[in-house]
Amino acid sequence: MVFSWFHLALIIFLLAGALFAAGPLLISRLIAPRFKGGDIGLPYECGIRPQGSAWSRFGVNYYFYALIFLAFEVDILYLFPVATYYPHSEGFLPLIKLFIFLFILGVSIIYFWRKGVFSWPRRISL
Template sequence: MSNYFGDYVTVAVFLLIGAVVVGGGVFAARMLQPNNPTKLKSQVYECGIEPIGSGWSQSHVRYYIFALLFLIFDVEAIFIFPWAVNLETFANAGFGVLILIEMFIFIGILVLGLVYAVRKGVLKWE
């Protein structure tokens, strides 16, 4: 098989194997385990008393600003990877300093945003 497809096939097979391990385990356990569900057994656990309200209770997602920042920086990371791998090639071709300054500007803008967020105090959970 060609090298190109070999990569994909190998990864796919390994992911499949991960699922097969769980499936096989579940199947094997079915031979060993009892199956006798009752109302009391399938009750949701909540300190041993009867659960109050729904399990899907609402809670304040306090970290949504972190999530926004995370999204920005994660996209940045995608841009950084090709640059990181090719830096050596560019440096050997004589563009090293130029490409370095370019990336410093790119990272600098994002760091400015992070500094702003820290100064604003939004990264503190009060």
């Protein structure tokens, strides 16, 4: 392999890119003030001292509802590409596929509703 100016330029640009990415990290590590204790260790450094416990615990139900919301929200997001493609489609096949998707989504909501997933229990016993 013959070493050319292109190879040299490629190596220089790779090194410059690495320095460009790592430079601010290294410089901030060298010149940043190092304080331990005081208000730095407090949660939510907004200038107000926290009242009560900073480590409030959320119930498992909260996270479970958040995951269900995300799952159905992502399913609904699949409808946007269909809506943009629909005026360019021919025939009823895309409309039938859309109704099949909405039917499966509706059946899954009914299934979860019957299982009692959407009812918020007072307390979970583990």
